[in-house]
Amino acid sequence: MSTDCRIGYATNVHPGRTLDEALTEIERHAPRVRSELVSRGVLASDETLELGAWFSAEAARLLLARPGEVERMAERLRRSHLSIRSLNGFPYGHFHAERVKRDVYRPSWAGAARLLHTEALAEILARLIADDAANSAPRRAGSESPPKLPARGSITTVPIGWRSEIHAGSTGAALGVAVSHLRQLAAALARLEDRTGVRIQVDLEPEPGCLLDASRDLVEFFDRHLTPRPGEVDPRRHLGACHDVCHAAVMWEPQREAIETIRRAGISIGRVQLSSALEWRPSRDAEIVAAFDEPRYLHQTTWRNSRGEVRFFEDLPDALGAARRESPGDDLVARTHLHVPLSSACAGRLGTTRDSVSEFLGAWPADEPLPAVEVETYTWEVLPPSLRPASLAAGIADEIEWAHREVSRRRGCRA
Numbered sequence: 522m523s524t525d526c527r528i529g530y531a532t533n534v535h536p537g538r539t540l541d542e543a544l545t546e547i548e549r550h551a552p553r554v555r556s557e558l559v560s561r562g563v564l565a566s567d568e569t570l571e572l573g574a575w576f577s578a579e580a581a582r583l584l585l586a587r588p589g590e591v592e593r594m595a596e597r598l599r600r601s602h603l604s605i606r607s608l609n610g611f612p613y614g615h616f617h618a619e620r621v622k623r624d625v626y627r628p629s630w631a632g633a634a635r636l637l638h639t640e641a642l643a644e645i646l647a648r649l650i651a652d653d654a655a656n657s658a659p660r661r662a663g664s665e666s667p668p669k670l671p672a673r674g675s676i677t678t679v680p681i682g683w684r685s686e687i688h689a690g691s692t693g694a695a696l697g698v699a700v701s702h703l704r705q706l707a708a709a710l711a712r713l714e715d716r717t718g719v720r721i722q723v724d725l726e727p728e729p730g731c732l733l734d735a736s737r738d739l740v741e742f743f744d745r746h747l748t749p750r751p752g753e754v755d756p757r758r759h760l761g762a763c764h765d766v767c768h769a770a771v772m773w774e775p776q777r778e779a780i781e782t783i784r785r786a787g788i789s790i791g792r793v794q795l796s797s798a799l800e801w802r803p804s805r806d807a808e809i810v811a812a813f814d815e816p817r818y819l820h821q822t823t824w825r826n827s828r829g830e831v832r833f834f835e836d837l838p839d840a841l842g843a844a845r846r847e848s849p850g851d852d853l854v855a856r857t858h859l860h861v862p863l864s865s866a867c868a869g870r871l872g873t874t875r876d877s878v879s880e881f882l883g884a885w886p887a888d889e890p891l892p893a894v895e896v897e898t899y900t901w902e903v904l905p906p907s908l909r910p911a912s913l914a915a916g917i918a919d920e921i922e923w924a925h926r927e928v929s930r931r932r933g934c935r936a
Contacts, residue, residue: 528924529571530554530917531794531897533609536617540580544594547572550914552601557918563925569602573677573792573895575609575616578634581641591645595652605649607675607792607893610642611726616899622819622836626731629682630699639678639723640709646674647719673720675791675893677763680725680733681742687732696732700746703760707747710759722791724763727772729821729858730835735772736762736782743788761789765897766881767796770874771856773825777884793881794897795924797865799857800872803844806855809870813859814838815903820859827852860898861908864919868908878924882931891928896920 535550537543555570564570576584584590598604612625613635628635681687687695706723714720725742727733733742739762747756762783769779783790801810803824813820814837822840824832834840837857843849861873885891901909901916910916 527571527894528795528921528928529573529606529893529895530921531573531575531609531895531899533575533612533616533897534899534901534913534917535575537575537580538577538615538617540576540583540590543574543576543580544597547574547603548597548601550917551598551603553912553914554917554921555602557914558921561918561922563918563922567602569604571607571893571895572598572603572605573607573609573893573897574605575612576642576645577615578613578638578641581638581645584645585641591648592652595649595656599653599656604653605646606653607895608642608646608677610639610676610678610723613638617817619817621817623683623686625819626679626683626686629679629687629695630702631682631687631695633702635679636702636706639676639706642676643710643713643721643723646676646721647713647717650674650719651717673722673791675761675763676721676723677726677792677794678723680727680731680739682732683730684732684734696746703747704753704756707754707756707759711754714759720759722759722761722789724761724791726763726765726768726792726794728765728768729771729823729833730819734768735774736769736779740782740786740788743786757787757789761791763792763794764790764881765794765796766877767794767798767858767860767874767897770877771798771821771823771858773823773829773831773856776877776881780881780884790892793892793894795863795878795881795894795920796860796897797863797873797875797878799859799861799868800874801855801857802851803840803849803853803855804851806871807841807844810837810855810857811841812905813857813868814841817903818859818900820857822855822857824849824853824855826850860900861904862898862901862910862916862920863896864916864923865908869905879927879931882928885932887932891932894924894928896924 535546558564733739749755820837822834
């Protein structure tokens, strides 16, 4: 697999409230995913599978509190041909609780806990990258020079917070505190780079319903609040964007328009997450879609009519209720934030937005390597039984195999 085609997966699919649970789940499933990919010829027998790892705030604290724990974890992963080059800093607490919903956006960037957690993750990732470089990059004979480190590692994060919660009270205080915390983070990341030689970029991930739910919101936020100031670190060196293809599709953003809007503003896209949303017709599919209504995650839904007007619903039950009450016209098309496996072009009689992944790959400049890329379906255990794979490892491998094939087809990488 060529570097340009390297695709990993996000480990927030695995439970991991505690550090021991997170490591146990990664070591239980990730080697099986890799084994599946090797047997299919997607990975070479000596090739590493990269993980976009998720550690809760509790797990991250323990990783740093136990001397040498980060390096021991890296060595355990290395023995299984696994590595962590990026972290998912979005979920803070128990992402596999019985009910998550809006809690996944808490604490927002107005909370000091979000800043402290992200700084901890940055320290962990810098040490992982440095350890990996020291143990995998050979030195030339007689050279005392340390191995060259990768340009940066990526940490995804919540796009400030849920919009209505950030705007609560209409004083702007929460937003101001959030901006202050992000500027403090940029300064901390600059100090980390000076100390370790590793550049960490924290990537805000636009999501429907959040303060930043589309590329234009992200750009406006950077332009209004994160411009360089004399004597301070340029926030754009250490803060960037995570482009989630599913999120942009739910917001009806053309993929090319989204990435060009971000890049034209001088904002670096440090991570790309590949996943599909559910697509359906409110006039005919409400009863079928009801099978996807589950109590754990928030499933933001949008309707778009033939005039291009978009209506937003915070959660799937709200959209289903409207569909039953209002007799929507046949011109309405709905998209729901519910990650459908990329290996499935449809979800039974319903559609998906998988074509948005192909659209994104075709839109990324052909002469530039892709950023860190990962598949991020975390909803396997809440999907209807007909969409669940024989095993979790097989399902994740199916997604990576499809994504790798599509990247190879779109970008001419070695298959």
